[in-house]
Amino acid sequence: MHRTTSTLMMTAIITAACLYLPFLAEIVGRRRLLVIIHEWSGILLPAPLLAGIFFRSLRADLTRLNRFGPHDHGWAWRAVRHGTGAAGPAGKFNAGQKLFSAFIAGAVLVMVGTGLIMWFPHLSALTVRTGASFVHDWLALVVGILVIGHIRMALKDPEARYGMRTGRVSRAWAKREHALWTEDRSENSDR
Amino acid sequence: MNKEGRPVGRRVVLGVAALGAAGVAFGARFQNGIDSFLATVDSKDPTGLTGLLPGGGGFQIYNVADSLPHKSDQDYRLTVDGLVDRPATYTLAELKAMPQTTLVKDVQCVTGWRVPSTQFGGVLLSHLLETAGVKPEGKALRFTCFDGVYSESLTLDEARRPDMMVAHQMNNAPVTDAHGGPVRLYAAPMYFYKSAKWLSGITVTDRVMPGYWEHYGYDVEAWVGKSNGRNDAPTSS
CATH class of the missing domain: 3.90.420.10 (Oxidoreductase, molybdopterin-binding domain)
Incomplete structure (x- = not known):
């Protein structure tokens, strides 16, 4: 699930960069092929999550991501000011991860919507198309920065990456990084 | 599964989607203001980074071939x-x-x-x-x-x-x-x-x-402002 989504996301981001940034566009060329890859990787981005809806463990994770408890209140702000280690206890997902996933989910919806408007330009008026590319361009910049931040956080935490690969983390790590998780460990989640 | 807490995640998703829709509706109006602002910044920016921002002005380089073709002045x-x-x-x-x-x-x-x-x-x-x-x-x-x-x-x-x-x-x-x-x-x-x-x-x-x-699907008769479903100001009369 995460692997498919991240592959699609990186494909969309890399092709976007090669289409948009002049110095990359000069090196890579092949504009038409890039457009096709970008369109399809983009439109398929929500697919892994939609397929995952059929799995109970993923639905449980979605609930965890959606709900903000008292300990999440102000967590992200404290993490920004004092670092994630000093921001207070978190459940399986800390508030930063919850906000990131929700923002990316919303952003993917917007990117797919605006992308479709530009993909089929004959279906909408010029002002709508201009608006769509305006939103698509700026949101792409925001998403790109967030994804870089997301990868940076993962690079700093080898055990979190191990957990993403295997579905297992050590009890000590979970206690340290996600102290409130052990209490609701009613079902083992796997990806 | 506990359902305690506020559904902040859902609100963020819907909020981003609503902002996106508003951006599509009113983006065309914003665009001109931002373009002229960026053009002003760009003229005073020695790093050239503003040129990479959306609407940052200047040419986009489009190339449909595999690589950037080159011919010297002598070979041309x-x-x-x-x-x-x-x-x-x-x-x-x-x-x-x-x-x-x-x-x-x-x-x-x-x-x-x-x-x-x-x-x-x-x-x-x-x-x-x-x-x-x-x-x-x-x-x-x-x-x-x-x-x-x-x-x-x-x-x-x-x-x-x-x-x-x-x-x-x-x-x-x-x-x-x-x-x-x-x-x-x-x-x-x-x-x-x-x-x-x-x-x-x-x-x-x-x-x-x-x-x-x-x-x-591009128009063969590509007059600026009169083709491809666009209404830009003409570039040459």
Whole structure:
């Protein structure tokens, strides 16, 4: 699930960069092929999550991501000011991860919507198309920065990456990084 | 599974989606303000980073071939053939020896970006056609490029306008590789995809043969503001 989504996301981001940034566009060329890859990787981005809806463990994770408890209140702000280690206890997902996933989910919806408007330009008026590319361009910049931040956080935490690969983390790590998780460990989640 | 806590995640998703929809609805109005603001910043920005921001001004470089084609000034040749009395092949030096024209006009891309007051210098198509002598059955031009992929077309009447040229100068310097050098087409009154880069051949044909993007739905008659469903201000009257 995460692997498919991240592959699609990186494909969309890399092709976007090669289409948009002049110095990359000069090196890579092949504009038409890039457009096709970008369109399809983009439109398929929500697919892994939609397929995952059929799995109970993923639905449980979605609930965890959606709900903000008292300990999440102000967590992200404290993490920004004092670092994630000093921001207070978190459940399986800390508030930063919850906000990131929700923002990316919303952003993917917007990117797919605006992308479709530009993909089929004959279906909408010029002002709508201009608006769509305006939103698509700026949101792409925001998403790109967030994804870089997301990868940076993962690079700093080898055990979190191990957990993403295997579905297992050590009890000590979970206690340290996600102290409130052990209490609701009613079902083992796997990806 | 506990359902305690507030559904902040859902609110964020819906909020982002709503902001996106609002952006689509009102983005066209914002765009101009942001563009002019970025243009001001860009003129004072020594790093050139603002040029990479959306709407940051300047040219986007589009290339449909596998790599950036290159021909040196010495290797470059322009062939004029087809339905003409005197087919010819010109070197860059020979093109430069012909009567030169300078045009300063806006460049308008069909994807929306516009670069104001860009200078192009070169030989008018009408001069090349006159030199070659178009046969009576000649009705249109087909342009081919040494990237091996791109092509374009103009009708004979369009090509004879005084704002259609074969350009080897851009902003008072030789046209660079990225901008289609050493020689490119410059079709001033039309969307910029008409201005084929890396121009290598002009063939007079008996009918219009649609070019590269026109096979993918772009208009063959690409007047700025009157085609491709757009209403931009004309770049050349």
